[in-house]
Amino acid sequence: MYRTTPPVIRREDYRPAEFLIDQADLRFELDAGQTLVEAELSLRRNPAAPRGDGDLHLDGEQLELLDLTLDGRRLPPAEYRVDEHALVVRRVPDRFRLRTRVQIHPSANTALEGLYVSGDMLCTQCEAEGFRRITYFLDRPDVMSRYRVTLVADPARYPVLLSNGNPAGTEELADGRRLARWDDPFPKPSYLFAVVAGDLALVEDRFVTASGREIPLRIFVEPGNRDKCDHAMRSLKAAMRWDETRYGREYDLDLFMIVAVSHFNMGAMENKGLNVFNDKFVLARPDTATDADFAHIEGVVAHEYFHNWTGNRITCRDWFQLSLKEGFTVYRDQEFSADQGSRGVKRIEDVRLLRSRQFPEDAGPMAHPVRPDSYIEINNFYTATVYEKGAELVRMQAGLLGPERFRKGTDLYFERFDGQAVTTDDFVACMEQAGGLDLTQFRRWYAQAGTPVLECADHYDADAGTYTLEIRQHTPATPGQADKQPLHIPFAVGLLDAQGRDLPLRLAGESAASEPTAAGVCTRMLELRAPVERFTFVGLAARPVPSLLRGFSAPVRLRYPYSDADLTFLMAHDSDGFNRWDAAQTLAQRLLLRMVEEEALSVPDSFVEAFRQALKEAPVDASADTQADPALLAEVLTLPSEGYLADQMDCVDVDGIHRARETLAATLGALLREDLLAVYERHWQPGAEAGDYDLSPAAAGRRALRNCVLGYLGQAPDAGIVALAQRQFDTANNMTDVIAALRVLLEMPVDVAGDAGERALAAFYRRWSQEQLVLDKWFALQAQSSRPDTLARVKGLMKHPQFSLANPNRVRALIGAFASGNPLRFHAEDGAGYGFLADRILELDPLNPQIAARLLHPMTRWRRYDPGRQALMQRQLERILEVDGLSSDVYEVVSRSLGKDEG
Known part of the structure; x- marks a missing residue:
């Protein structure tokens, strides 16, 4: 082990850093095989830190030290020590200049942390602790430095040389190499450092700030992808304007750049002035990207831009404060996307993500607070809890304060802490003040x-005309936290009359004249603080x-003990779009769980x-914008996922959940065939040219x-439905409709559809074999299939010439889609899926520990399953833990899952 x-x-x-830089x-002499990095650091003792042993401890990993000088004097080996994690310089003065020269090997860097190769380019990823793989440094977020960067490279291989900040000139050197200088005037932590070098195509635009400054906007992509950047550029400009309007935040540098790379562990990175993106969150055309892809690009581009203030100008004191920047910035990108489209649908999407990813995390062995108390590997804490739950904490504060006071709070936060590394407590203190x-x-x-549980009960007194709501809060125990204290919870409430109309709300003791409900307020934000709270409306x-x-x-x-009739009523009448959807989800969930227990x-x-009745609310024609929101209706009509249903069960019945969901969907498909066909045909627009593709929220809603x-x-297919799906696959002008039709064809029974699904799959590959992001969809569709031979197909696809373990996107598309997106086949009773995933984890761990650790999560909640599956998953987890030299990333996830380490 x-x-x-x-x-x-x-x-x-x-403890504060003993030294500051x-x-x-x-200076980088760039080459894929070996790169030389020369760093000259101006250091001084930190007056806010207690004096230590007088030695300087710099972080460094996988570095070959070639030279070391202090104030111009080359140091002998007796005055420093180097090990696999650090450079220690003995007895340094209080203020000095340290110069190091190291050699690194980007092409051998399969972990994709630090400086590495992606395709034909060099790029960096330094969050959270990747900078220590570039040079020796105080690689921690509370050490903020100004950077001047010189890049030297062969212009034939690397004609584009980029770093943070503003360009400071270029030179052609006598040896034929090119030199480019960059100067970032704003202090930043090392995790925000970036370098990119390559033969890149450029898409450029301009943005004029509120104060009249013209900012060049540049998106760099691999040659051949220039035609897929328009949406990302529009999203960037919209985000810049929104941040000025909503938060008063104007961009500060002379230039803003985005680079799209094909090999990236994360979604994107907010490096100051030079955002590096996974190319799936930049590149999109209607024929290559779905509506969901376009929405994700808009949100991620905005998220990384918003980090310029919430993460860059103000950053984290330490990595335990990660949600300070991520939670706040997720909230900001959620609000931006809500303003660009349907606010109700966006809220549903965000809560669905929270419930499907964060709630299970909170209920499993990996549970941790939004501000964790401990970790072994910080990369394991880029989680739904830090991001999505962290955003909910900001949203609750915004709800408690209201728009005007929340804006005052954020203004105070930006004013007070600009240029500093701070904590979540500092943020809350600004909201408080x-x-x-x-x-x-x-x-x-x-x-x-x-995740807190709220138990609600009520009582109506007809004689007094009062309605009393009683709410009890309780938070279940989690690893390392057995006892929980009551929380301050904002709880929004509305009341509906028999006709489905909102009622004005007035609490007992409030004056009708002075209470704002006199103006017709129909939603009240109650505040829960005690274990039990009672509110009486009069x-x-x-x-x-x-x-x-x-x-x-x-x-x-x-x-709350809603009856089925109550839920049907809310589904039809609630003015709150989220609760209307939630009523439909609860009604379907309740039925599906009964069907799991009673197969007949x-x-x-x-x-x-x-x-x-819900189908009857569909717009009467494809161009109608005045009818019910089709996107919201699509959400209301979508059944709860198998994963969400599993989260509602004490012991997950994998096969029962799948059977019940398929049975219900087939029943609705058969009994409502004519209603469904009528809605479909009203919204089918064959023959449109790709250039006519409409990305508006209304059009995307109609497609949904x-x-x-x-x-x-x-x-519930027959020959007519097969033909209808085939027609859509053959004639659709956009990837949204093509993928939807392909998915339907693949899942149809062979005795009805014959080989239509396989033929469509082959045609899809022939059409898109040169488009890597589209091929990810091809891999994922097969990995998520409910067909019995799916695991065998996934194993076969691993030998496909287009598959590579070195590409995180491809790994996620095949292995991740199977393990996380196909509960039926991954959790097969024989345990073959578990053995397959364990083999892949052990294969990936020496190459890319981050990706290996993230793939493990479907097995972390092994105790939720029947004894047979529990034993099979436990055996695989223990097999992984027995491997010598396991990375800290994978070790932490496995050991916590087995209950052998709770940090």
Whole structure:
């Protein structure tokens, strides 16, 4: 097993850096095989840190030290020490200049941290601790330095040379190489450093700031991809304008750049002035990218740009504060996307992601607070808890303060901490001061893991005309946190009358004249603080139907004894789009879980009729924008996923969930065939040219509704439905419709569709074999298939010439899609899926530990399954843990999953 248990890093052990680096002058002589990096650092002792042993400890990994001087004097070996993690210079003065010269090997860097090769280019990824693979440095976020960078390379191989900040000139050297200088005037931590070198195509535009400055905007891509950058550029300009309008934040450098790379462990990186992106979040044309891809590009481009202020100008004191930048910035990109499209649909998408990824994380062995207390490997804490739950914490504060006071709070935050590395407590303190609120209890959200459960009960007093709501809060125990304290929870409530109309709300003790409900306020933001809270509403002539947790005002699990009739009523009438969708989800979830328990249970007529009524709300023609929102309707009509249903069960019934969901979908497809066909045909627009593709929210919503309907029809197919799906596949002018049709054809029974699915799959490959991002979709569709031979097909695809373990996108598209996106086949009773994943983890770990660790997550909740599957998963996890030399990334995930290490 792992011979030396890696050390645990604890938040309570934080100490300020003993030294600071005011200026870093770096020179790179770039080459894929070996790159020389010369660093001259201006250091001084940190007056805010206690004096240590007088030695300078610099982080460094996989570096070959060639030269070392202090204040111009070459140091003899007796005055320094080098090991595999650090350079220690003994007895340094209080202020000095240190120069190092190291050699690194980018082409051998398969972990994709530090400087590495992607295709024909060189690029960097330094968050969280990659800079130490470039040169010796104080590689921690609270050491902020100014950087001057010189890049030298062969212009035939690397004609484009980029780094952070503003360009400071180029030269042609006597030996034929080219030199480029960059100067970043803003202090930044090392994790925000970036270098890119390659033969890149350029797409350029301009943005004029609110103060009248003209900023060149440049997107660099591999040759041949220039025609896929328009949407990313539009998204960038929209994000820049939105940040000025919503937060008063103007861009600060003279130039803003994005580079798209094909090999990247993450989605994108916010390096100051030079954002490096996974190319899947930049490149898009209607024929190569789906509506979801376009939406993701818009959100990720905005997210990384917003980091310029929430992450770069103000950064984290230490990595335990990661949500300071990520939670706030996710909230900002969510709000931006909501303003660009349908706010209700965006909220549904965000909550679905939270429930499918973060709630299970909170309920499993990897549970941790938004501000963790400890870690072994920080890369394992780029999680849904830090990002998505962290965003919910910011959203709750915005809800408690209201728009005006929240803006005052953010203005205060930017003013007070610009240029500093701070903590989540510093952020909350600004909200507290600007909002005039006591958020002492709210801070527990950052410190406690787990998803709170709210148990709601009510009572209507007809004689008094009062309605009392009782809410009990409880947070389950999580690893290392058995006892939980009550939280400060914003709880938005509405009440509906028998006709589905919102009722004005007035609490007992409030004056009708002075209370804002006199103006017709129909949603109240209640604040829960005690373990049990009671709220009594007055002036109600009849018992209302409660609409609870409107807009998902807090990341909690809600328990209230709604009847099926109540849920059907809310599904039809609730003015809150999120709660309307949630009612439909709960109604479907309730039925599906009953069908899991009772295989012979028939689908109630009332459920079918509720779906029929929802279909009748579809727009009457494809161009109608005045009818019901088709995107929201598509969400309402979509059944809960198998993963979400599994999360509702104490012991996951893998086969039962799949059977129940397929049965319900097939029943709806058969009984509502004519209704579904009518909606489909009204929204089918054959023959449109690709140039006519409409990316507006209304058009995307109509595609979403049409393809939702096609999915139901495909569950109960006949020759006519096969032909309909084939027609869409053959004639659609956009990838959204092509992929939807291909998925339906692949899942149809062979005795009905014959080889239509396989023929379509082969045609898709012939058409797109040279488009790598489209091929990812081809791999993923096969990995997610419910067919019995899926695992054998996945194993075969690993030998495909277009598959490579060195490409994280391809690994995620095949191995990740199978393990995380195909519960039926991954959790096959014989355990073959578990053995396959364990083999891949062990194969990947020496190459790219980050990706290996992230692929493990489907097995981390092994205790949720039946004894047979538990034993099979446990055996594979223990097999992984027994391997000598396991990375700290994988070790931490496996050991915590087995309960052998809780950090």
